[in-house]
Amino acid sequence: MHRLLHSLRWGFPVPRGQVPWGADMARFGAAGTRTLTLDGTASFAGLDLYAPTLVGGSRDVIRVVMYELRTPPDLVDLEAQLGTAEVQTYANQGLASQVSAVWTWVCGQDVTFAVSIYAALRGAAHAGVFLSCEDARLAEPWVADLTADAPWRAPGSVEPLGVPGVEPCRLTDAELALRRPGLVRPAAWAPEGLWASAGAWGIADGRVTSVFREGERIALVHERTLPARGPGGASLRAEGVVLLVTSDPHGLDGLVAKLEARGATVILEVHYAD
Numbered sequence: 128m129h130r131l132l133h134s135l136r137w138g139f140p141v142p143r144g145q146v147p148w149g150a151d152m153a154r155f156g157a158a159g160t161r162t163l164t165l166d167g168t169a170s171f172a173g174l175d176l177y178a179p180t181l182v183g184g185s186r187d188v189i190r191v192v193m194y195e196l197r198t199p200p201d202l203v204d205l206e207a208q209l210g211t212a213e214v215q216t217y218a219n220q221g222l223a224s225q226v227s228a229v230w231t232w233v234c235g236q237d238v239t240f241a242v243s244i245y246a247a248l249r250g251a252a253h254a255g256v257f258l259s260c261e262d263a264r265l266a267e268p269w270v271a272d273l274t275a276d277a278p279w280r281a282p283g284s285v286e287p288l289g290v291p292g293v294e295p296c297r298l299t300d301a302e303l304a305l306r307r308p309g310l311v312r313p314a315a316w317a318p319e320g321l322w323a324s325a326g327a328w329g330i331a332d333g334r335v336t337s338v339f340r341e342g343e344r345i346a347l348v349h350e351r352t353l354p355a356r357g358p359g360g361a362s363l364r365a366e367g368v369v370l371l372v373t374s375d376p377h378g379l380d381g382l383v384a385k386l387e388a389r390g391a392t393v394i395l396e397v398h399y400a401d
Contacts, residue, residue: 129368131208135234139192139258148238148260149268150175152187175242176320186269186305191259195252200242209234212242217230219246237264273300276313279338283324285317285331289381292374293319295334303335309367310335321385328389330363330370330382337370345391350398351376357400 134140138147141339146154155176176192180222204210212230219225227246233239241257273384296303296310303310313331316322322329329337339345347370350362359376363383373379 131205132234134239135240135258139189146189148190149188149265149356152189172321186308188231188255188265188305189260190262191257193249193258194202194253194256196256197251198243199254202242205230205232205242209240223244224249237261262299262301264303269304269308270300272311273304273335275380277311277338278325279329280314281325282314282316283322285322287320288330288332288371290371290375291378293332293378294372294374295332296369296372297334307335307370309366310370312336314362316341319381337365337368338380342390346387347383347386347391347393348394348396349393351379352398352400355399355401359400 135147138145140146174190178190202212210233212232214228216228216229217226219227225246226243227247228244229241230244231239231241237260239257239259243255243257245252245254253284270395296307299304311396313319313333313336314322317324317336318330319331322331323341326341327338328341329339330339345365348364350364352359352361355377360374361371361376361379362373363379369381371379387393
């Protein structure tokens with residue numbers, strides 16, 4: 128394997144070394160997006176780091192890196208190291224805000240490496256580089272937690288949710304591990320329902336489940352979306368993580384009453400579908 132290919136699959140370069148994929152954004156002092164200045168690095172004009180932000184409570188691991196380059200890269204040399212690129216060209220009027228061509232490589236099904244050639248000088252940059260790592264690679268440290276042995280998996284009690292139109296979580300295991308940390312696979316004896324076992328309780332939608340300790344103070348948000356231009360629906364979340372979704376705007380009302388009886392604090396948010 129060429130050195131560059133191995134390097135990109137392992138991590139991404141920064142001014143003083145290389146950072147592995149999946150590094151915590153907090154390492155750079157901010158969550159979500161972080162812009163770094165590459166002072167003293169002749170080839171780089173700037174660097175942006177991005178973490179998944181699709182759902183509140185997401186793990187702030189770095190997924191996307193974007194570089195601004197002061198000098199265009201040697202595309203012939205890159206093809207010699209990474210193989211033939213997929214090339215897209217774009218017609219434009221030579222404006223700095225436009226891209227004239229994008230060269231893209233997929234490195235071992237893990238990392239996408241793309242070079243954008245600007246039609247004219249954009250600030251201090253002639254080109255940009257976009258690196259993106261796949262969710263499956265980033266989620267490796269946590270995917271096993273979805274089905275790990277735990278005391279609450281011992282058989283317990285389960286009662287129907289009584290929620291019409293329940294929509295099981297459709298995220299892949301990797302997306303779930305990154306964007307909804309704290310949700311796991313339901314125990315076999317409780318694929319859907321309000322369950323309790325071994326000092327724990329939770330809500331299972333048939334695909335994933337939440338787990339709370341008995342006596343733990345829980346703050347939940349009940350979002351009710353009333354029909355407008357869209358059909359509406361309802362969801363329940365804790366600390367930004369979505370636990371349950373239904374297509375019925377009032378479908379969670381009965382369950383919420385049960386949860387409040389368990390001591391949970393539930394905040395209602397109502398708005399209209401876009």
